Amino acid sequence: xxxxxxxxxxxxxxxxxxxxxxxxxxxxxxxxxxxxxxxxxxxxxxxxxxxxxxxxxxxxxxxxxxxxxxxxxxxxxxxxxxxxxxxxxxxxxxxxxxxxxxxxxxxxxxxxxxxxxxxxxxxxxxxxxxxxxxxxxxxxxxxxxxxxxxxxxxxxxxxxxxxxxxxxxxxxxxxxxxxxxxxxxxxxxxxxxxxxxxxxxxxxxxxxxxxxxxxxxxxxxxxxxxxxxxxxxxxxxxxxxxxxxxxxxxxxxxxxxxxxxxxxxxxxxxxxxxxxxxxxxxxxxxxxxxxxxxxxxxxxxxxxxxxxxxxxxxxxxxxxxxxxxxxxxxxxxxxxxxxxxxxxxxxxxxxxxxxxxxxxxxxxxxxxxxxxxxxxxxxxxxxxxxxxxxxxxxxxxxxxxxxx
Amino acid sequence: xxxxxxxxxxxxxxxxxxxxxxxxxxxxxxxxxxxxxxxxxxxxxxxxxxxxxxxxxxxxxxxxxxxxxxxxxxxxxxxxxxxxxxxxxxxxxxxxxxxxxxxxxxxxxxxxxxxxxxxxxxxxxxxxxxxxxxxxxxxxxxxxxxxxxxxxxxxxxxxxxxxxxxxxxxxxxxxxxxxxxxxxxxxxxxxxxxxxxxxxxxxxxxxxxxxxxxxxxxxxxxxxxxxxxxx
Numbered sequence: 001x002x003x004x005x006x007x008x009x010x011x012x013x014x015x016x017x018x019x020x021x022x023x024x025x026x027x028x029x030x031x032x033x034x035x036x037x038x039x040x041x042x043x044x045x046x047x048x049x050x051x052x053x054x055x056x057x058x059x060x061x062x063x064x065x066x067x068x069x070x071x072x073x074x075x076x077x078x079x080x081x082x083x084x085x086x087x088x089x090x091x092x093x094x095x096x097x098x099x100x101x102x103x104x105x106x107x108x109x110x111x112x113x114x115x116x117x118x119x120x121x122x123x124x125x126x127x128x129x130x131x132x133x134x135x136x137x138x139x140x141x142x143x144x145x146x147x148x149x150x151x152x153x154x155x156x157x158x159x160x161x162x163x164x165x166x167x168x169x170x171x172x173x174x175x176x177x178x179x180x181x182x183x184x185x186x187x188x189x190x191x192x193x194x195x196x197x198x199x200x201x202x203x204x205x206x207x208x209x210x211x212x213x214x215x216x217x218x219x220x221x222x223x224x225x226x227x228x229x230x231x232x233x234x235x236x237x238x239x240x241x242x243x244x245x246x247x248x249x250x251x252x253x254x255x256x257x258x259x260x261x262x263x264x265x266x267x268x269x270x271x272x273x274x275x276x277x278x279x280x281x282x283x284x285x286x287x288x289x290x291x292x293x294x295x296x297x298x299x300x301x302x303x304x305x306x307x308x309x310x311x312x313x314x315x316x317x318x319x320x321x322x323x324x325x326x327x328x329x330x331x332x333x334x335x336x337x338x339x340x341x342x343x344x345x346x347x348x349x350x351x352x353x354x355x356x357x358x359x360x361x362x363x364x365x366x367x368x369x370x371x372x373x374x375x376x377x378x379x380x381x382x383x384x385x386x387x388x389x390x391x392x393x394x395x396x397x398x399x400x401x402x403x404x
Numbered sequence: 405x406x407x408x409x410x411x412x413x414x415x416x417x418x419x420x421x422x423x424x425x426x427x428x429x430x431x432x433x434x435x436x437x438x439x440x441x442x443x444x445x446x447x448x449x450x451x452x453x454x455x456x457x458x459x460x461x462x463x464x465x466x467x468x469x470x471x472x473x474x475x476x477x478x479x480x481x482x483x484x485x486x487x488x489x490x491x492x493x494x495x496x497x498x499x500x501x502x503x504x505x506x507x508x509x510x511x512x513x514x515x516x517x518x519x520x521x522x523x524x525x526x527x528x529x530x531x532x533x534x535x536x537x538x539x540x541x542x543x544x545x546x547x548x549x550x551x552x553x554x555x556x557x558x559x560x561x562x563x564x565x566x567x568x569x570x571x572x573x574x575x576x577x578x579x580x581x582x583x584x585x586x587x588x589x590x591x592x593x594x595x596x597x598x599x600x601x602x603x604x605x606x607x608x609x610x611x612x613x614x615x616x617x618x619x620x621x622x623x624x625x626x627x628x629x630x631x632x633x634x635x
Binding site for chain 2: 004007008011015016307310311313314315316317318319320321322323324396397398399401
């Protein structure tokens with residue numbers, strides 16, 4: 001009987017291809033849109049998370065000035081000193097590594113290529129704290145730091161702009177008034193919502209002080225990078241740092257902090273919740289499109305009710321039982337819904353795969369959303385395909401036949 | 405009068421609607437039809453003759469009274485049992501043909517056999533034979549839209565007889581056809597009655613059509629007005 005119903009259903013689908021096409025289309029659109037939106041939304045979330053973790057998840061950055069960004073001006077506020085960094089590292093147990101940082105904006109020239117770059121002078125531990133890894137060459141060492149040698153490590157953006165396709169390792173570039181040998185190329189980190197991290201030149205702090213700024217006596221630094229021991233409560237750590245720094249900077253209890261601490265974990269959490277919000281928004285949009293798809297299915301099913309009621313009348317009149325007719329309609333609805341659903345999944349995944357490359361987010365297959373989208377449209381298809389048929393099959397054959 | 409009656413109606417009524425809006429289409433029909441008869445049912449519009457046909461053909465249910473088909477109390481059957489009775493014993497021909505659209509003549513005729521669970525090969529053979537019997541051996545693949553009214557009605561007849569029913573119900577089968585085609589259809593029905601012994605009940609307005617039958621039942625206002633058999 002099931003085989004029979006299946007044969008009739010398939011024949012009936014083939015007989016009215018327009019109706020079948022529209023039904024499949026409705027389900028297809030619903031399934032494809034929700035899967036595409038959620039998959040890409042999740043890909044974007046993952047991309048943001050990956051970039052945040054590339055910053056270092058337990059990284060704290062100290063800067064002079066009352067606040068981070070434009071608001072907190074550092075004008076007139078005293079810089080840090082190398083001694084500040086050393087003291088913090090000695091006194092706080094939950095600091096895993098600490099690096100003093102001095103930055104300077106200078107022009108860089110290689111052959112005929114010139115550009116302005118931010119030069120970071122620091123200690124070798126900085127690479128570890130900021131999770132930089134090496135693509136080529138070598139990083140500078142403690143020995144380079146002690147001798148203040150004219151070496152630097154460059155980020156990928158600098159390589160592209162200064163060297164193009166040339167190998168930068170061993171080349172000599174001009175930074176400000178001094179010349180400096182490129183000894184290493186850093187692996188790409190990408191955009192992290194706070195500018196291009198790869199646009200950087202890093203050199204020993206001593207070299208920057210002596211050769212570029214020209215004041216060997218200056219031990220001023222304008223940033224301290226700290227990585228906390230894994231599992232540290234960053235609020236407690238911030239409190240400890242604040243206490244020591246207030247002491248070292250002779251701040252009275254009625255004075256505000258004249259430095260700020262930037263905690264990547266907080267930023268990560270903020271960005272994480274923002275992207276989560278985006279995903280939810282996308283899911284809502286997808287939900288609407290699923291609803292629209294569902295209404296499309298409903299419409300085409302309801303529009304064909306009159307015609308189909310007449311057909312049911314004919315089938316009943318020549319001896320089909322109500323359950324046989326219903327089974328046929330059920331098989332028809334299930335078949336069309338499944339075709340639409342499977343087609344929707346495949347096209348959506350193909351589309352996501354392509355779009356993920358274009359908008360540069362990872363392609364993330366989410367089983368759950370595929371199942372939900374498929375199940376929802378299948379249910380809509382079956383309910384709206386089956387319910388009108390059920391009503392018609394309950395009629396006396398002669399009443400069903402009168403629908404013309 | 406040697407055989408047991410094929411159809412026996414006792415005080416059969418059919419009421420449409422409820423309360424004040426109720427309309428009694430059949431007011432108490434008593435009728436007996438024997439196997440192999442060719443009966444014409446006549447009467448003015450609204451007399452209840454189509455309602456009678458629908459009830460007799462199990463397309464509709466009576467409100468009260470008794471209906472025995474080969475001894476089976478039809479009024480006690482449920483919808484599925486009535487479906488099975490239609491499937492195995494009854495054939496229908498409608499004024500409006502009622503063929504499945506966009507479906508070939510062959511597939512339309514095969515349909516009742518499909519519900520009997522017959523194999524593809526047997527279905528094809530029997531349906532082809534039935535279409536040949538009604539004179540359409542060359543129109544197997546034509547859809548109703550490609551056929552004339554007379555041809556459509558022949559397909560409908562083929563569909564009705566392909567299951568070898570014991571009774572054929574024809575509700576104004578020639579109502580939509582011209583006189584030449586009408587004669588062909590009546591000839592086919594008469595032949596089925598004479599050659600195959602199929603009992604035929606036919607509703608008609610047309611005196612010329614009615615002349616083909618020996619027995620004539622006239623319905624008026626939901627009652628049998630006359631029931632005459634010509635020699």
